Amino acid sequence: MSFSNVYDDTQRAEAYATLQFPGTYYLAYRDLPTILAAHVQGQVALDFGCGAGRSTRFLKKLGFDATGIDISASMIELAKRADPDGSYRLIEEGDFSGFEPDSFDLILSAFAFDNIPSSDQRVGVLGGLRKLLKRDGRIILLDSTPEIYTHEWASFTTRAFPQNRTAKGGDTVRIVMKDVADQRPVVDVVWFHEDYLHLFAVSGLDLVASHKPLGRENEPYRWESELSIAPWVIYVLGRFPGE
Numbered sequence: 001m002s003f004s005n006v007y008d009d010t011q012r013a014e015a016y017a018t019l020q021f022p023g024t025y026y027l028a029y030r031d032l033p034t035i036l037a038a039h040v041q042g043q044v045a046l047d048f049g050c051g052a053g054r055s056t057r058f059l060k061k062l063g064f065d066a067t068g069i070d071i072s073a074s075m076i077e078l079a080k081r082a083d084p085d086g087s088y089r090l091i092e093e094g095d096f097s098g099f100e101p102d103s104f105d106l107i108l109s110a111f112a113f114d115n116i117p118s119s120d121q122r123v124g125v126l127g128g129l130r131k132l133l134k135r136d137g138r139i140i141l142l143d144s145t146p147e148i149y150t151h152e153w154a155s156f157t158t159r160a161f162p163q164n165r166t167a168k169g170g171d172t173v174r175i176v177m178k179d180v181a182d183q184r185p186v187v188d189v190v191w192f193h194e195d196y197l198h199l200f201a202v203s204g205l206d207l208v209a210s211h212k213p214l215g216r217e218n219e220p221y222r223w224e225s226e227l228s229i230a231p232w233v234i235y236v237l238g239r240f241p242g243e
């Protein structure tokens, strides 16, 4: 499969850097403070796939001592520009050797696994992240649901890509972001719930909780599918007991 990280592109990275939490993205972050408060003890956090630092700054505002890591040099540059005193590091794919094992209370991955193409790579990355987690630490994966690629949303359109409907786990899918000037489709890889369950099991992680946020009528957005179909899924993971 030919797949490149669509975010390792200066124009795309610039477009992404201007995003705050508009429309459908609001739903992804809305419930995170409650989920973090319920499941995470301690303040030391790693933001895997930090992009332009939006998710790292979000963690810092919640009181976490957060470090952002990414494989895209353009993204890390933008993250540093937006938060000059912050901690952001460029890493090679799956290389976590710059970090001590058992050192993080929280590892957040917001939208990064959508861009990791192969099952083997995902197992390598998640297994590597697991080693960095303290015994009672939590990994939180926030990713797209398969439904996001087959419906219309406040912030996304997929109607130009009917082939998304027949995509199987690991296939590429396309989606256009409505909130940014860059209207080229983002190319993601779709994964289904069963694929995630398999990934967690082989990576030595237990699924502690999962959450699929829906829009509410009283929210100041023009929800399209969001009121009845969840665009995002949030998985809370912990190390297997005794390991």
Ligand SMILES: C[S@@+](CC[C@H](N)C(=O)[O-])C[C@H]1O[C@@H](n2cnc3c(N)ncnc32)[C@H](O)[C@@H]1O
Binding pocket: 005, 007, 008, 048, 049, 050, 051, 052, 053, 054, 055, 069, 070, 071, 072, 075, 093, 094, 109, 110, 111, 112, 113, 115, 116, 125
């Ligand atoms: C959609 S952006 C999300 C950025 C940020 N977490 C946020 O919520 O704004 C996904 C990021 O994951 C990064 N990424 C993809 N694969 C990665 C990998 N194997 N290791 C580290 N970062 C990765 C991309 O470079 C991109 O910056």
